Amino acid sequence: MGASIIGIGSYLPEKVLSNADLEKMVDTSDEWIVTRTGIRERRICPEDMASSDLGVEAAKRAITDAAISSNEIDMIVCATITADMVFPSTACIIQNKLGLNDIPCFDISAACSGFIYGLEIARSFIVAGKCEKILVVAAECMSRVTDYTDRATCVLLGDGAAAAIIAKTDDNVGIIDSYLGASGLYGNLLYVPAGGSKMPATHETVEKRLHYMKMEGSSLFRIAVNAMAESVKKILERNNLTADRISLIIPHQANIRIIQGVAKLTDIPMEKVFVNIEKYGNMSAASVGVALDEAVKSGKIHKGDLICMVSFGAGLTWAANLIIWSKDG
Ligand SMILES: CC(C)(COP(=O)(O)OP(=O)(O)OC[C@H]1O[C@@H](n2cnc3c(N)ncnc32)[C@H](O)[C@@H]1OP(=O)(O)O)[C@@H](O)C(=O)NCCC(=O)NCCS
Known part of the structure; x- marks a missing residue:
């Protein structure tokens, strides 16, 4: 038995923070940022949204892409280092916002490696026969932990979310x-x-x-x-x-x-x-x-x-x- 990605989705907030915007905030230049990092712009989460909101939008797109009903999901794993709150977990908040109930939900803190860690956790639960369809969400509002007076870090970070539905597969394919x-x-x-x-x-x-x-x-x-x-x-x-x-x-x-x-x-x-x-x-x-x-x-x-x-x-x-x-x- 294996596990494969049967649906994938992402969500990026609309607001763009460009290198030109950052030039007005800290002592930097578009030329420095592009040559030293390759970054031209990043997205910023609106004030009335948090990581779970970005994650829910990505999750809805992944569910649609997988052509499943959300009720088929039997676990939610959320990878984030910018959780909505210290607790409860952002995965539980996402569960509630998706209208789901009574399935295990938890966050993992593996920073930028979180999505790959999450996929492997999902694969392991599926291969062990404990679950059939798992929602893995990676949702981050890095702008909320970014110091926009520190030019060494603020040019690097942005906000966004991705989600995948991992499901049981019989073939030697998938993850x-x-x-x-x-x-x-x-x-x-x-x-x-x-x-x-x-x-x-x-x-x-x-x-x-x-x-x-x-x-x-x-x-x-x-x-x-x-x-x-x-x-x-x-x-x-x-x-x-x-x-x-x-x-x-x-x-x-x-x-x-x-x-x-x-x-x-x-x-x-x-x-x-x-x-x-x-x-x-x-x-x-x-x-x-x-x-x-x-x-x-x-x-x-x-x-x-x-x-x-x-x-x-x-x-x-x-x-x-x-x-x-x-x-x-
Ligand atoms: C942060 C990073 C882009 C800096 O690039 P770098 O080539 O290493 O640059 P340095 O840190 O050596 O700094 C070189 C100079 O640029 C300056 N500088 C730093 N940020 C700057 C900015 N935004 N604009 C202009 N100058 C800047 C530094 O102050 C330094 O000036 P100095 O020589 O007068 O002291 C690069 O080190 C990097 O990407 N590191 C990995 C970061 C990362 O991946 N973090 C997340 C991990 S998931």
């Missing part, structure tokens, strides 16, 4: 393997200091802007390239496959130079690498999901293709999977 990794040793390279149990919110934490993301960009850059390239190599090797068998690689969209570095180290030509970073920046867990949806909808993925998704994020975490695409169209 054929996943490689998940993490190292808490490097947790201090990318984190939000305040707002958790270690440093609850006080006037001082707010004044010191400690509820915003802190990042050591250049250290992360090096680790990201190596961790993603190693993840691709390891998952190919243990499946007795070589890089030339991959039809399309969908990497996390953090920086075009990271993506190019991964392509080079894995001997995968850039024509086989899906890139949409220029439109959305880094949407954490949502990035690879949105990229997968766009790749499918733009005809870049066909039934039978071998797809590799690979990501890297806070934790640090990294993850890759191999998918034999089994859906028509």
Whole structure:
């Protein structure tokens, strides 16, 4: 028994924050942002929406794409580091907004690797015979943890959501393997200091802007390239496959130079690498999901293709999977 993606959808808020807008907010330039990151614009969630709202819209599109009734879903996994609240889980909020009840729902915090972690969790529950159809949502409002006075981080991030329906399949297709990794040793390279149990919110934490993301960009850059390239190599090797068998690689969209570095180290030509970073920046867990949806909808993925998704994020975490695409169209 296997598990495959039978429906995929994404949702991007309409409001665009361009490099020209950022030039008016911090000491930066369109030229610096484009050459150092590849990003031209990103989407921003409206004030009256939260991650769950973006996730619900993506989920509805995935349900329609899968041509199932939402009542067939027997679990919801939500990958997010920008949960609506500390608790309850955003997955429970999404369940309620979809009009569902009495199915297990939980969040996972694996940052940018969250969608791939979520797909593997769904695959495992399905292969174990515990579930038949699982909704995996990756929903992020990164703008809510972004310090728009810090030019080193605010140019990188955006908001968005992606969702997939994973279902039981009898054939040897779908998600054929996943490689998940993490190292808490490097947790201090990318984190939000305040707002958790270690440093609850006080006037001082707010004044010191400690509820915003802190990042050591250049250290992360090096680790990201190596961790993603190693993840691709390891998952190919243990499946007795070589890089030339991959039809399309969908990497996390953090920086075009990271993506190019991964392509080079894995001997995968850039024509086989899906890139949409220029439109959305880094949407954490949502990035690879949105990229997968766009790749499918733009005809870049066909039934039978071998797809590799690979990501890297806070934790640090990294993850890759191999998918034999089994859906028509
Ligand atoms: C953040 C990142 C784009 C910075 O690019 P970089 O080439 O490493 O640049 P550096 O950090 O070395 O900074 C170079 C200079 O640009 C400046 N700079 C940083 N951000 C800038 C901006 N938005 N506009 C203009 N200049 C900027 C720095 O202050 C520095 O100036 P200095 O040399 O006078 O000190 C890059 O390191 C990166 O993408 N890292 C990974 C981040 C990431 O992926 N995070 C999420 C993981 S999921």
